[in-house]
Amino acid sequence: MIDYEPSSGPFAHTRNSSVRIMYTVLLSLVPALLFAVYQFGVGSLRTVLVCCVVAVVTEYVCLKLLQRRTRACIDGSALLTGLLLAMSLPSTVPMWLAAMGSAFAIVVGKQIYGGLGQNLFNPAMLARVMLLICFPVEMTSWALPTPLDFSHNLITVPDGWQQFDGVTAATTLSGLAKTPDSLSSMFLGSQAGSLGETSSLLILAGGLLLLQRRIIHWAIPVSFLVGLGLPALIGHWLAPATFLSMPTQLFSGGAMLGAFYIATDLVTSPTSVRGQLLYGLGCGLLIWLIRSFGNYPEGVAFAVLIMNAASPLIDHYLRPAIFGSRSLAEK
Template sequence: MIQYEAVAGPFGHSANSSTRIMYTVILTLLPACLFGVLQFGLHGLYVLLSSCIAAVMAEWFCLLLMKKRLLACMDGSAILTGLLLAMSLPPAFPLTLTVFGSVFAVVLGKQIYGGLGQNLFNPAMLARVMLLICFPVEMTQWIDPTPIDFSHNQVTVPATWLHFDGMSSATALSPENHTALPWMDLALGNQSGSLGETCALLILCGGLYLLYRRIIHWAIPVTFFIGLGVPALLAHLFNPEHYLPFWTQWTSGGAILGAFYIATDLVTSPTSIRGQILYGLGCGFLVWLIRTFGSYPEGVAFAVLLMNAASPVIDYYLRPNIFGSNNASAREK
């Protein structure tokens, strides 16, 4: 028998688990989801529910085929994927395409790589890009907000709130919008867009809570805004009539949702702090490039997927030092 003395490994333990983290992230997104439904009507709720249910069912079916534990479909990862996809879709998006996109996200964006923790690309953004390329008309049909009126001591429900018909409108990033909207309207959700692009303030509060709970690190969100804001500021100073100011770039589209909830995906982002800084800068700068010079007004999904592909390379060259290695010892000295 081999005699050895057990010692404690260099591991930090906490009460967090992947399931707890997933449901915490979901809870922080619910206020923004509820606000989106109140702004755009019941069809937004149908989009949210159909996307989440389809994601869970697709994961359950994949687990059944692979003969894995079926209850793993309720670990929160499938629900979060469906929720993020739904928040990136127009409020009046067809439900059949919503289900198709959600199934695509889980099957071809996650399970085909081996399941949770092994996917190369963010599943929700992969499905959004697929839908945008295959169904560009449906993916760019925006409607004006028609919120419920709670003033005058009564509740007034607009006629358009109970169904998906509405006045077509352009978003703050659309080419036909040559003037920047007031930042307060952008922050409070008084704009057209997807369910996750309206109330930037609620999404920001959720992201700050994730930072407070240390579920995400500050490196990616901060550098994301720097990478997006610095070129926007310089371009606006050079030609204010042609380029949007940095506050519009920050508070419109999916910038805040992307900075706190999408780019910070623990699976598809780098592991080291230096890698995350480079990753966040790259995401922000690519968003500005695509918005400014690309064919699509929104570039968060494309930027995140491009940096997802670069994440293994970033990890290879900027990986953290192994505990107890010579490099780590030299750095401590």
């Protein structure tokens, strides 16, 4: 009998590749992107274009300087980073700030660690936190939606839709709104906020597509929403005047975007199902704590980065056993 030590490896293969995964995720974000342009006007489209172009160009320059294959800049990872960053920015953000954040995401959030698959933190959220700390006024100036009017069989274009600037307004999470948004407006997207954080319905539809295509696993989105929704439900039940309700916590800000697109990043999240459940619960709980007791009204980016740092530790203690290996007790 041959005595050998079993080793792990990619013994199972699928049709999915990193390029296919990246462009599938990009495709699932198209409905939310089009709705953002419809809601906030052409200024939002300019923000998206600046972030995506700067991300790809920065990726190309980094690969060129590192003497690596420059075609990797079109593998979809840089484009996805730019799009996720753009969808977490206000539509009225200055273009130089969007460009700075996109370049920071690629250089500091990705390439400094070694490129695709090596980064410890989600690049888009790392850039958002940097911008939020350095430029808090610009990053918290959300614009009121100015959607097109299709009533009376005519298309009415409001004045603000064609402008790059907009009228700023408070969000429900900021606590400054005189009348909180209704549940329907938060779920459908007719509320002030960042580009990709308004329509929870379209984000949810894109997330379900990713689940159906097995790009992401159910463990992180479900545990993420439970970790945020459960303390919100208990807190609002105990002190409704102090804590926001569970639907407001789930459908406001970047909660849905974080649950399906940010926290589920394959590189920065744990690999085992148990680890993903713990990771998602931690993200949700941290978001509720930051929103309820912190100085920032939105806590998705901070919570995800904290749990990104804990992801290697989670993997160390909750990693699945290799098939055929002996347990510690047997050894």
